[in-house]
Amino acid sequence: MNPGSAPPAIDLRPDWHPLPARARALFALGTVLGFGLPGIGAGVALGVIAGSRGELLSFPAAIAGGIVVVALPLALFGLWLGFKRFRYTAWRLDAHGLAVRQGRLWQRETRVPTTRVQHLDIKRGPLQRRRHLATLVVHTAGTAHSAVAVPHLDADDAEALRDRLGAQIDHDDE
Secondary structure: OOOOOOOOOOOOOOOEEEEOOOHHHHHHHHHHHHHHHHHHHHHHHOOOOOHHHOOOOOOHHHHHHHHHHHHHHHHHHHHHHHHHHHOEEEEEEEOOOEEEOOOOOOOOEEEEHHHHEEEEEOOHHHHHHHHHHEEEEEEOOOOOOOOOEEEEHHHHHHHHHHHHHHHHHHHHHH
């Protein structure tokens, strides 16, 4: 941003902004992997235990059965949970700062006043770049948990938020 230029226009209405629909798949993938991979390990362990007895199934069939019995339900639960996490994640920028709301049953709302913002990062993984998404990381003054991440924002929104919050930091420094 050029010195003296106005910060980019961002809607400062008090409305909560949902994440773009193209972020849904990344939320689902993250939770499917988070539940499915440990489920595969547990399924293999269950299959090894069942296969070592050798009474009903051969060893490879017992391992495959253990994976299906344990990992598949966990992966399906992760898929459902990922869609719910996507649906109940929103952000808002107002005159006081950035707020992120997550969850439905256990709601968590994190507010970052602009006066506490130290620096800002934008992260883009390969799957995010492919979908024109980005994660905005807002580093704040204070505790060990001094960063707030807003995952899978529209890349243009992430850059505009970074520029808007960064302009506020520059203004406060003067």
